[in-house]
Amino acid sequence: MISEKANFRMRAALHAIRPGAVVLPDSLAAIVANGWIEHPSGAYLLRSMFEGYCRDGPGDDLLGYEARVNGWGIPGMDDLAELLGVSMAYARACLRVANRPVTALFSISEPYDNVIPVTTKVTFWVERPGVPYLREFENDGQPLMVLSSEETDFLYASGDEQEKAMAETAEALGREGLTRQEAVARVNEFWGEPSRRWALLYGGWIGQQTGEHWARLIVKA
Structure with a gap:
């Protein structure tokens, strides 16, 4: 089961836009199909994201490394409802193929020149005791949604x-x-x-x- 928690701005966006069912684009479906790997450091990574990542290693911050490597920007589409629907469907599809509890963060970019939105971004990490990734959520200035495959009562x-x-x-x-x-x-x-x-x-x-x-x-x- 996958839970979702939206902050104030994301709830307002979804209340207004109300995305429907979507089909994942081939590029995102391929990322899902490639699945996950465990890095020698212990980081849990989407295989496609890791294979295309050529910057710094994990160091002492596994959670931050996972969030950097697993992050993917989804370009704006002609239909805003479709963009939001695709972003959530992609996050959920990746969580479903993970073999351990994973957290996803779906965010909407800030508008520029009244064009809404530029992109969305979806990233993933494994929660670790005492290592919060998000320090502000409900009142963050950006629309955010956290999805998780961790067990909980009310999804x-x-x-x-x-x-x-x-x-x-x-x-x-x-x-x-x-x-x-x-x-x-x-x-x-x-x-x-x-x-x-x-x-x-x-x-x-x-x-x-x-x-x-x-x-x-x-x-x-």
Whole structure:
């Protein structure tokens, strides 16, 4: 399972643009197909990215090295929704073929001359205790999304308020007779529908209703 967490600017962008299903371009599909390798240093790298990387080695910063090597800029397309959809699909596809938990960062470049956006960028690293890659996230000036294959309960909570609302929804479903595992799965399934996520979750609606309200909608869905 892959979780995603979007900061304020990314939630606003996806709420407005609402990308749909896409097909990965051949160049990105080839990166996914080439898979991952473990560097002698212990760094976990996309094979295609490592084979094309000819700069510095990892030194003492494995996480930073992974983020540098695995980073890939995706040029702007005629359709902004397609660009965002391709970027997220690429991140998810790479995470699915990894054989260990990996974190991805998807970001949108700042606009120049009112042309939005120039590119997006997707990079990957393995989380290590006490070594944060992102020091600011929610209020960063750039639209950011973190995707991860690390285990977690609620896959689409972008902050404490959303996680609390999802937990209350799961509790309400539990009162309807579902086990904890079943309730969490139903919450994730409900918010896993992209159109619902862009419109309601990223539009800020989840905190405006009770867990019982969302549980009723889930039961009816």
